[in-house]
Amino acid sequence: MKIATMSATADEYEWFDELFPDLAEAYCITLVEKVGPVELVHRLGGGVGPVLTGGRAITDAAFDLPEVSADMLQLTALVALGAWTLMIEPNGYIGVTEDKAVPASTGTRWVSHFVNIDGVDAFLWVEDGEVRLSFEPSVPEVRWGSNPDDSLDAMRAAGFDFSPEPPDTYAPASASFAFAEHLTGVRLSPDVIRDSSFQCGLVPVR
Numbered sequence: 751m752k753i754a755t756m757s758a759t760a761d762e763y764e765w766f767d768e769l770f771p772d773l774a775e776a777y778c779i780t781l782v783e784k785v786g787p788v789e790l791v792h793r794l795g796g797g798v799g800p801v802l803t804g805g806r807a808i809t810d811a812a813f814d815l816p817e818v819s820a821d822m823l824q825l826t827a828l829v830a831l832g833a834w835t836l837m838i839e840p841n842g843y844i845g846v847t848e849d850k851a852v853p854a855s856t857g858t859r860w861v862s863h864f865v866n867i868d869g870v871d872a873f874l875w876v877e878d879g880e881v882r883l884s885f886e887p888s889v890p891e892v893r894w895g896s897n898p899d900d901s902l903d904a905m906r907a908a909g910f911d912f913s914p915e916p917p918d919t920y921a922p923a924s925a926s927f928a929f930a931e932h933l934t935g936v937r938l939s940p941d942v943i944r945d946s947s948f949q950c951g952l953v954p955v956r
Contacts, residue, residue, distance in 0.1 A: 758931040760909030760924035767923070769940050773809045773840050774923070780837040780845035780862035781934045782855070787828035787835050791951030793854040794826070794844060799950035802827065805838075805943040808950065812840035815952075824955050827948035834936050838943070844953055846872040852879055861933045863887065863926035873926055875933055887922035904932045 767774045782790055791798055802808050808827040815825045824842045828835055837845060844850050845862035851874060854860070860876040875883040875895070883901060885893040890910040893899070909925035911917065931937050 758908065758928040758937065760921050760928050763924040763927035763938075764921070765940050766927065766943075770805050770809075770943060773805050773838075773943070774865075776841040776865065776867045778839040778842045778845040778862060778864040779927075779930070779938075780839075780851075780860065781831075781930060781936055782835045782837065782861075783859045783934070784833055785835055785858050787830060787837075787949040787951075790828060790835050790837060790854070791826065791949075791953065793856075794850055794951070794953045796823075796826065796951045796953030799825065799952045801947050802950055803947045804945060808838060808948055809840040811950070812842065822954060822956070823952045826951040826953050828951060829942070829946045829948050831936055831942070834934060836936070836938070836942065838948070841866075843872075844955065846874045848874070848876075848881065848884075850953075851876055852881065855879055859934070861930050863923070863930060865923050871922060871926070873929070887926045890922070901929075901932075905929055908932060 788798060802811060812825040815823055824839055824844050827838045839845060843864050846864040851860055851862060855876040856879055862874045864872045871887045873885055873887050881895045882897050883893060883895040890905060891912050908928035911920045
């Protein structure tokens with residue numbers, strides 16, 4: 751599978767925090783190649799839920815679900831973008847959970863990044879069941895996987911800061927969006943989150 755030419759930078763994804771603040775404070779965003787939305791839900795052991803339109807609707811539904819499901823289910827919102835499926839988890843983390851992502855990545859590329867309300871973050875790149883790269887965007891100098899150092903130039907270009915004390919302007923979440931674009935060739939836009947009709951899935955968290 752070919753890697754896209756690096757083009758995006760963290761600055762180009764500042765809109766995410768600005769336009770979708772509730773989603774931005776706790777999310778997991780995953781891109782999976784050549785696997786449709788319904789198949790992806792099934793790969794994760796979940797069932798198909800409703801179709802909801804826009805980031806506000808999926809965020810509200812996801813934050814309501816833990817109480818309804820006794821914290822046993824995570825709402826995933828999926829839409830096909832060409833050959834890729836975008837999966838958004840408001841207040842979720844399944845996409846960066848290796849026990850879920852690695853088996854679900856059979857035959858495909860899986861790129862996911864996550865932030866929670868406490869500022870904990872993660873980035874995961876898996877190829878056909880092999881973890882190629884995993885790290886915390888806030889501390890990108892600590893990396894693991896089968897090729898943790900092969901993408902350093904692209905990571906720096908995307909906006910990851912490897913300084914012992916990153917500047918106050920460091921935006922690891924925005925850099926994660928840009929690096930995900932490098933790995934997938936998929937450029938996300940505000941319209942995708944605001945206007946898409948998402949096929950939702952209900953996925954067990956354990």
